[in-house]
Amino acid sequence: MNGQPISSRIADLYGRLGPLISFFTESTWSHRQGQPGISDFVAGNPQEPPLPAFVETLQKWALPQRNDWFAYRPNDDDARATVAAVLRERRGLPFEPEDVFMTTGAFGALAAAFRAVADPGDEILYVSPPWFFYDAMIRFAGADPVRVDSRAPGFDLPVDAIAAAITPRTRAVIVNSPNNPTGRIYPAAALEDLARVLTEASARAGRQIYVISDEAYSRVLFDGRAFSSPTAFYAHSVLVYTFGKVLLTPGERLGYLALAPGMPDKEQVRGAVFLSQIAAGFAFPNAVLQFAVADLEELTIDIEHLQHKRDRMVPALRAMGYELHVPEGTFYLLPRSPIPDDLAFTELLAKNDVFVLPGSLFELPGYFRISLTASDEMIDRALPLFASAMQEALSPLSAPRS
Amino acid sequence: MNGQPISSRIADLYGRLGPLISFFTESTWSHRQGQPGISDFVAGNPQEPPLPAFVETLQKWALPQRNDWFAYRPNDDDARATVAAVLRERRGLPFEPEDVFMTTGAFGALAAAFRAVADPGDEILYVSPPWFFYDAMIRFAGADPVRVDSRAPGFDLPVDAIAAAITPRTRAVIVNSPNNPTGRIYPAAALEDLARVLTEASARAGRQIYVISDEAYSRVLFDGRAFSSPTAFYAHSVLVYTFGKVLLTPGERLGYLALAPGMPDKEQVRGAVFLSQIAAGFAFPNAVLQFAVADLEELTIDIEHLQHKRDRMVPALRAMGYELHVPEGTFYLLPRSPIPDDLAFTELLAKNDVFVLPGSLFELPGYFRISLTASDEMIDRALPLFASAMQEALSPLSAPRS
Numbered sequence: 018m019n020g021q022p023i024s025s026r027i028a029d030l031y032g033r034l035g036p037l038i039s040f041f042t043e044s045t046w047s048h049r050q051g052q053p054g055i056s057d058f059v060a061g062n063p064q065e066p067p068l069p070a071f072v073e074t075l076q077k078w079a080l081p082q083r084n085d086w087f088a089y090r091p092n093d094d095d096a097r098a099t100v101a102a103v104l105r106e107r108r109g110l111p112f113e114p115e116d117v118f119m120t121t122g123a124f125g126a127l128a129a130a131f132r133a134v135a136d137p138g139d140e141i142l143y144v145s146p147p148w149f150f151y152d153a154m155i156r157f158a159g160a161d162p163v164r165v166d167s168r169a170p171g172f173d174l175p176v177d178a179i180a181a182a183i184t185p186r187t188r189a190v191i192v193n194s195p196n197n198p199t200g201r202i203y204p205a206a207a208l209e210d211l212a213r214v215l216t217e218a219s220a221r222a223g224r225q226i227y228v229i230s231d232e233a234y235s236r237v238l239f240d241g242r243a244f245s246s247p248t249a250f251y252a253h254s255v256l257v258y259t260f261g262k263v264l265l266t267p268g269e270r271l272g273y274l275a276l277a278p279g280m281p282d283k284e285q286v287r288g289a290v291f292l293s294q295i296a297a298g299f300a301f302p303n304a305v306l307q308f309a310v311a312d313l314e315e316l317t318i319d320i321e322h323l324q325h326k327r328d329r330m331v332p333a334l335r336a337m338g339y340e341l342h343v344p345e346g347t348f349y350l351l352p353r354s355p356i357p358d359d360l361a362f363t364e365l366l367a368k369n370d371v372f373v374l375p376g377s378l379f380e381l382p383g384y385f386r387i388s389l390t391a392s393d394e395m396i397d398r399a400l401p402l403f404a405s406a407m408q409e410a411l412s413p414l415s416a417p418r419s
Numbered sequence: 420m421n422g423q424p425i426s427s428r429i430a431d432l433y434g435r436l437g438p439l440i441s442f443f444t445e446s447t448w449s450h451r452q453g454q455p456g457i458s459d460f461v462a463g464n465p466q467e468p469p470l471p472a473f474v475e476t477l478q479k480w481a482l483p484q485r486n487d488w489f490a491y492r493p494n495d496d497d498a499r500a501t502v503a504a505v506l507r508e509r510r511g512l513p514f515e516p517e518d519v520f521m522t523t524g525a526f527g528a529l530a531a532a533f534r535a536v537a538d539p540g541d542e543i544l545y546v547s548p549p550w551f552f553y554d555a556m557i558r559f560a561g562a563d564p565v566r567v568d569s570r571a572p573g574f575d576l577p578v579d580a581i582a583a584a585i586t587p588r589t590r591a592v593i594v595n596s597p598n599n600p601t602g603r604i605y606p607a608a609a610l611e612d613l614a615r616v617l618t619e620a621s622a623r624a625g626r627q628i629y630v631i632s633d634e635a636y637s638r639v640l641f642d643g644r645a646f647s648s649p650t651a652f653y654a655h656s657v658l659v660y661t662f663g664k665v666l667l668t669p670g671e672r673l674g675y676l677a678l679a680p681g682m683p684d685k686e687q688v689r690g691a692v693f694l695s696q697i698a699a700g701f702a703f704p705n706a707v708l709q710f711a712v713a714d715l716e717e718l719t720i721d722i723e724h725l726q727h728k729r730d731r732m733v734p735a736l737r738a739m740g741y742e743l744h745v746p747e748g749t750f751y752l753l754p755r756s757p758i759p760d761d762l763a764f765t766e767l768l769a770k771n772d773v774f775v776l777p778g779s780l781f782e783l784p785g786y787f788r789i790s791l792t793a794s795d796e797m798i799d800r801a802l803p804l805f806a807s808a809m810q811e812a813l814s815p816l817s818a819p820r821s
Contacts, residue, residue, distance in 0.1 A: 020626045022684035023691035024538045026561075031694055038694065051487050062490040067483045075481040075707065081469045084794075085453050087668035088464040121523065121700060128700035132559070136426045137539075150697070157534070157698035159428075159561060224422045266489035268706030282424035289425035292433050292440065295552070296559035298523060298530035303705055304670030305477065392486075 046372040055370045056399035058387040063265045078309040093307040121270035123233045123259035131158035133289035139188035146381035172199035174207040180214045193231040200344020205245040212251035228254040234347040236263040239324045252279035271306040326389045337404045350387040355410045369402040448774040457772040458801035460789040465667045480711040495709040523672035525635045525661035533560035535691035541590035548783035574601035576609040582616045595633040602746020607647040614653035630656040638665040640748040641726045654681035673708040728791045739806045752789040757812045771804040
């Protein structure tokens with residue numbers, strides 16, 4: 018019991034997330050976001066006009082077809098059937114509608130998954146550098162996050178390190194492929210290895226270890242690459258998806274969670290996920306979005322254009338002296354900072370209205386992340402400024418505080 | 420640590436909510452919902468066409484005005500300013516925009532409030548009969564629910580019983596006025612009494628007790644009554660609101676949480692609420708709904724029509740022999756079941772396609788709840804069936820299992 022005005026749990030989380038929250042709510046970027054003239058590479062946010070078909074779809078499905086159009090709408094049957102059909106067709110796996118749960122994006126699906134399977138004291142492993150909220154969300158769900166590092170430059174799925182980090186308390190491993198921020202797509206062989214490791218570890222512990230498969234970027238693939246899902250290799254996998262990436266509409270909260278076709282004990286897990294959705298705050302997508310799922314499944318942003326931006330920026334940055342690998346998917350480039358202090362370097366870029374995400378905010382100091390959702394015009398403007406920032410950072414006279 | 424496929428916490432919750440979940444997902448009503456010919460008095464759900472202006476508003480604000488229209492949208496500034504201005508005007512209290520947090524309905528606001536202030540081991544008091552998810556949501560947030568009974572027929576705010584239930588672990592008291600399911604509006608005097616009790620108890624414990632004020636029905640008032648909010652009497656009050664009642668659109672998740680103007684330690688509480696919204700799963704309303712707030716604030720369903728339905732049903736039911744009080748607001752009538760077993764009696768109604776909510780599902784066995792959101796046509800059809808069910812229940816030959 019504490020005498021503070023807020024809960025100890027939230028105070029603890031606030032301490033941990035302080036730098037990230039400050040960046041998103043108090044940094045120069047947070048105040049300049051959306052203003053003309055800046056080059057915004059920070060978040061996976063739209064910097065170009067939305068898809069007209071997305072707008073038309075929202076308007077179409079806002080029109081009521083029945084009296085109960087805007088009634089409470091948990092896990093709409095038609096939306097679930099559509100998702101299952103699309104997964105069957107695209108993946109060749111027999112997903113069932115009753116195993117699909119409509120969520121408020123991947124965020125909502127992760128929250129439901131953590132609560133459905135993990136108790137206080139349970140450990141959930143994640144691979145670092147991670148999507149920035151895994152740690153906080155695992156703690157918020159009452160479980161203990163365990164970090165496992167992936168190594169530059171390949172940032173492969175660290176199966177051996179995961180195996181070494183497993184304890185009798187391990188309840189789940191988060192796999193994020195295509196990976197934010199590294200842009201890696203984990204190959205099927207690595208997922209098979211992981212499945213073997215987890216099957217053995219589960220048997221040893223007498224308790225099932227789940228894979229929570231964050232597939233937010235599964236349709237943002239470059240160079241004609243294919244995507245492999247853990248759900249194809251490991252029956253205790255929970256698929257997490259959002260429409261916020263493929264449509265670049267993260268403000269309209271729509272995603273889903275799906276149980277892998279071969280999962281045992283499905284009846285119980287289904288009930289647990291549903292209850293988790295309810296008790297978390299009726300965390301279902303808006304009725305209109307659920308009605309729109311079949312239409313939205315047909316839409317995508319221009320992935321070739323995204324790839325074109327990658328293929329323009331990677332060689333240009335390398336020519337300036339930046340070290341970076343070529344992402345296989347997602348929105349992101351991940352260059353090394355020319356100086357060890359990525360916060361100082363990104364401040365240097367920010368002075369010239371070029372905004373990127375410092376690696377220190379996602380457990381990868383010495384790097385920064387560039388989102389390819391920036392417009393061509395922003396890239397035009399920013400490239401010479403990336404070059405001059407490199408020069409400035411390396412000049413002994415103007416060296417920043419690092 | 421458990422060897423089960425789901426978390427112990429969720430399994431426990433599932434056990435507690437079993438009957439309610441079964442009713443919503445497996446009962447005759449759940450399968451017949453939305454079908455023609457039934458009379459549906461179960462939930463606060465629309466049984467008549469949506470407001471055309473609501474549809475127009477959704478379509479209007481789906482049209483992008485900027486590139487970032489569908490970008491991540493936590494607590495939109497304009498929406499917060501609108502809500503604060505409306506509260507100032509309607510309540511005469513100096514609410515500030517920074518104290519308003521946009522939520523996915525009252526459900527989302529409650530979840531954020533519980534997490535922001537309460538730790539495991541903390542107690543949150545609620546008045547029974549309650550809205551059915553308080554207990555589950557308090558547990559889901561890791562705190563301990565403490566039930567305090569209000570007494571028929573008045574169902575007054577039980578200030579003395581609340582005072583008696585307070586312990587050093589008490590962290591919050593949920594006040595729901597106008598009350599679901601009783602339809603009571605707690606008078607200002609009762610709220611002043613409660614404020615005095617909580618101020619003294621907080622001083623004794625050396626720790627602040629919050630009021631979480633569930634004001635979902637604050638605009639669903641009958642007979643020209645006024646509504647009093649705890650936020651006017653007690654500075655440690657958190658206002659919880661949803662647009663889902665006044666617009667009868669619970670499938671479009673929009674509401675807010677607002678801190679009472681005089682609350683101390685506001686800076687910390689603001690941070691805690693915001694972080695709670697993020698970590699719970701980016702639980703902000705869709706961008707389109709947040710943009711629409713100013714327009715939506717102008718709309719309401721026809722409250723006079725609702726009152727007219729109340730004024731038609733109450734005397735009709737009384738004439739048949741039902742005992743019930745006259746609600747001062749909300750959607751609900753709360754008759755006594757003619758026989759002690761409300762589940763058996765509501766089954767009897769269900770046989771004739773009249774669906775109501777048994778009191779056993781909300782801690783009030785021997786009663787049932789009727790939602791006035793049913794259409795006039797449903798009421799026409801149901802009234803004779805309420806009469807015959809009363810006859811049947813009281814007939815010794817056809818007495819049900821109770």
